[in-house]
Amino acid sequence: MSEGTSPEEPQEVNPEGEEHPDEDSLGFGQDLELNQFDGLPFSSRYYKLLKQRKGLSVWKVRGEFEEALVHNQLVLVSGTAKTGRSTQVPQWCAEFCLSAQYQHGMVVCTQTHRQQAVDLALRVADEMDVNIGHEVGYTIPLETCCSSDTVLRYCTDDMLLREMMSDPFLEHYGVIVIDQAHERTVSTDLLLGLLKDVLLQRPKLRVVVLAAPPFTDKLLGHFGDVPLIRLEASCPVEVVHSNSGSKDHFYSALRLVLEIHRTKEDGDMIVFLASAEEVDCARSILQREGTRLGAELGPMVPVVLNPPQRGLLPILIEEPDARMSRRVFLSAPQGEDMWWPAESVNFIIDTGVQKKMVYNPRIRANSETLQPISRCQADVRRQLSAPTGKCFCLYPEEPRLPAETSSQILESNITPTVLFLKRMEIAGLGQCDFIDRPDPEGLMQALEELDYLAALDDDGNLSEIGIIISEFPLDPQMAKALLASCEFDCVSEMLTIAAMLSAPSCFLEPSAGLTHEAVHCHRKFQHPEGDHFTLISIYNTFKQNQREQGMCVEKWCKDYFLDHGALKRADAIRSELTDILNRIELPISQPSFGTKTNAHNIKRALLAGFFMQIARDVDGSGNYFILTHKHMAQVHPLSGYGAQSQKLGLPEWVIFHEYTLSDNNYMRTVSEISPQVFIQMAPLYFFYNLPSSESKDILQDILDPDGSRNCKDGKQRPLTSNSDCTTESQTYDRCVIQ
Numbered sequence: 001m002s003e004g005t006s007p008e009e010p011q012e013v014n015p016e017g018e019e020h021p022d023e024d025s026l027g028f029g030q031d032l033e034l035n036q037f038d039g040l041p042f043s044s045r046y047y048k049l050l051k052q053r054k055g056l057s058v059w060k061v062r063g064e065f066e067e068a069l070v071h072n073q074l075v076l077v078s079g080t081a082k083t084g085r086s087t088q089v090p091q092w093c094a095e096f097c098l099s100a101q102y103q104h105g106m107v108v109c110t111q112t113h114r115q116q117a118v119d120l121a122l123r124v125a126d127e128m129d130v131n132i133g134h135e136v137g138y139t140i141p142l143e144t145c146c147s148s149d150t151v152l153r154y155c156t157d158d159m160l161l162r163e164m165m166s167d168p169f170l171e172h173y174g175v176i177v178i179d180q181a182h183e184r185t186v187s188t189d190l191l192l193g194l195l196k197d198v199l200l201q202r203p204k205l206r207v208v209v210l211a212a213p214p215f216t217d218k219l220l221g222h223f224g225d226v227p228l229i230r231l232e233a234s235c236p237v238e239v240v241h242s243n244s245g246s247k248d249h250f251y252s253a254l255r256l257v258l259e260i261h262r263t264k265e266d267g268d269m270i271v272f273l274a275s276a277e278e279v280d281c282a283r284s285i286l287q288r289e290g291t292r293l294g295a296e297l298g299p300m301v302p303v304v305l306n307p308p309q310r311g312l313l314p315i316l317i318e319e320p321d322a323r324m325s326r327r328v329f330l331s332a333p334q335g336e337d338m339w340w341p342a343e344s345v346n347f348i349i350d351t352g353v354q355k356k357m358v359y360n361p362r363i364r365a366n367s368e369t370l371q372p373i374s375r376c377q378a379d380v381r382r383q384l385s386a387p388t389g390k391c392f393c394l395y396p397e398e399p400r401l402p403a404e405t406s407s408q409i410l411e412s413n414i415t416p417t418v419l420f421l422k423r424m425e426i427a428g429l430g431q432c433d434f435i436d437r438p439d440p441e442g443l444m445q446a447l448e449e450l451d452y453l454a455a456l457d458d459d460g461n462l463s464e465i466g467i468i469i470s471e472f473p474l475d476p477q478m479a480k481a482l483l484a485s486c487e488f489d490c491v492s493e494m495l496t497i498a499a500m501l502s503a504p505s506c507f508l509e510p511s512a513g514l515t516h517e518a519v520h521c522h523r524k525f526q527h528p529e530g531d532h533f534t535l536i537s538i539y540n541t542f543k544q545n546q547r548e549q550g551m552c553v554e555k556w557c558k559d560y561f562l563d564h565g566a567l568k569r570a571d572a573i574r575s576e577l578t579d580i581l582n583r584i585e586l587p588i589s590q591p592s593f594g595t596k597t598n599a600h601n602i603k604r605a606l607l608a609g610f611f612m613q614i615a616r617d618v619d620g621s622g623n624y625f626i627l628t629h630k631h632m633a634q635v636h637p638l639s640g641y642g643a644q645s646q647k648l649g650l651p652e653w654v655i656f657h658e659y660t661l662s663d664n665n666y667m668r669t670v671s672e673i674s675p676q677v678f679i680q681m682a683p684l685y686f687f688y689n690l691p692s693s694e695s696k697d698i699l700q701d702i703l704d705p706d707g708s709r710n711c712k713d714g715k716q717r718p719l720t721s722n723s724d725c726t727t728e729s730q731t732y733d734r735c736v737i738q
Helices: 044-054 057-071 085-101 114-128 159-164 184-203 215-222 244-264 274-290 376-383 415-427 439-452 464-470 478-485 491-502 515-523 533-557 566-585 596-610 642-646 675-681 684-689 694-703
Strands: 074-077 107-112 136-138 144-145 151-154 173-178 204-212 228-230 236-240 268-272 298-306 326-331 343-352 353-362 365-373 390-393 614-617 625-628 634-637 654-661 666-672
Touching: 044 114, 044 173, 057 074, 057 085, 057 228, 074 215, 085 114, 085 151, 085 173, 085 204, 085 675, 107 159, 114 136, 114 151, 136 298, 159 184, 159 228, 159 415, 159 694, 173 184, 184 215, 184 439, 204 215, 204 343, 215 228, 228 642, 244 268, 244 274, 244 343, 274 298, 274 326, 326 596, 376 390, 415 439, 415 464, 415 675, 439 478, 464 478, 478 491, 478 533, 478 596, 491 533, 491 566, 491 596, 533 596, 533 666, 625 642, 675 694, 684 694
Parallel strands: 074 204, 074 228, 107 151, 107 173, 136 151, 173 204, 236 390, 268 326, 268 343, 298 326, 343 390, 365 654, 634 666
Antiparallel strands: 136 144, 353 365, 614 625, 614 654, 625 634, 654 666
16 A cells, blocks of 8 residues: 555555456467455456456446445444345455555454354355465364464354454454344354444444345444445346245145156255254155156256355255256245355245244243244345246245344343453443344343353443353353362363364264164164263264274264264364363362262252253153142153163152254253252252252252251352251352352
């Protein structure tokens, strides 16, 4: 940059100008144009991709966007899929920061899905003609591909939030691009709320929000008088509506897939189903039906895409003999903005419904509900096919769809969110200006839960324990249990439990006819103490086979119907948690899994965090009464207790990891506990806040065998079996953090 150039005004960069040489016109010895980011000559591929980029609708507003970025701190960009907003806008922001010689920082662009962040970084590095991991990089949970040369970084929205804990004003960045804001994840909504305050503290910072209409109109109301740049949608496709009821949406979609395939019309399909479970079921059915179709129709290949876990990148690289087959992409909700091979997709099948988990703060549990998608989601899906394609909507032409996708912050357990905001208050950020404020009942429940976990002090601020808990990328209850394990010498085992429960399930769903074999294999790992201990057994056996067999461990996983990818992810999570413990200098005990003392200590550590998730079998037949909200529940059939119940019987008292309101109200990941240990670990004031019940009376009798029930002092005192309220020393090992 020349001395007279203002750092606020980007220099005129002209990589797209007509005077650029075509790759075929470059002769030997002719001067080549240099890449402004790495100083090297552009490759021929750069000009080929540049020609494609110019055809994107976002390119028409480049001048308008750059002008708005120079003169405004915040810019809104409204557009649907296939407009090029996620690839081009961050590049222009990188040029803006380069023009100021990065005096105010680099560029970061958030994504809601980890695979989307990786795919976009790879694509943009290709377009910018630079190496991935150098000028362009990405950061996703458990994986970083960046360097000191990185000027444009893609990351998940939750990773940028974690970064704010150490850099609350994000001073490393000159431009922050919030992509896919219309998906309304908790992390994205938090970023939008906190960045309003950050912008006040940093006048040179720029924030760009990319979203689909009509959510951008709501953003205008939230942020006030800011420029809004609207992108033209791609050519409208033919839309066909039906009156299929929501109850029949699944089989209606599959019948339509087979009907389209029988027409022999060219093109792949995308089918939007209500849930990941429906996606897996649809794959099995289409694989089975595909074998029954005549050879003259050609092969039909169902391809599962579940945005939170998997991306499209691996499946776009097809074998040569598979190019003639028709691919049927099966997607769960929130997959509208994934990387789709749009040129090959001629058919969109949209069921118009989605299954969502909605959190109920009164009972501290999720309930599964079937809801219509938003008009915003429906509009984005219609743009995913080729210009000559068709979109089949399995709902009436004038459906009662909500305009916007509902915010996850209104439907989730916000205890982790409140913990994070308390941490931000310490860092100096003001109140978060929510686009949609959380429900007061959910907020009170979150504060109460943090209080039970000793994460708050008497003034409602984060305690020392709360600060340590916030360091872990875990649910506060699990973080508290991990912290307690440092006192009970079972850190190694609790690290494994935390990692296995944070990763996707390690149990593979068997194909038809192999269910009995899979159950038999899984039963070999079952531990008599409960499911938490079974997870440790599986992980330890996996690591042992990994050391002994190396690459063959993948076959071992397949033979035992275990998900190799899930176990690898759990291993990576465990390493990350270990690094955090080392960084904050907490002790890590040597593993001693298999001893009675170790099992007792693991249960005490679990109860330090999950004392709110206790249930009792009231009739000996598996009808469990949950003490906190008096609901009845069953142990999930895949639990080890489900397999052992006929032989050994079910335990009377259990601790569970998850409870979902569904047809059978299942508890998942269940282990046996004793009421005496529960009494030792639960805070006294939590016990007295439990609703009255026969189970509470049983606990009270253990606590107070002489009938003296007046010991209600001491907010942080544990329940003890000592009936008199003296300060005599306790006769059991006590977790000092309680």
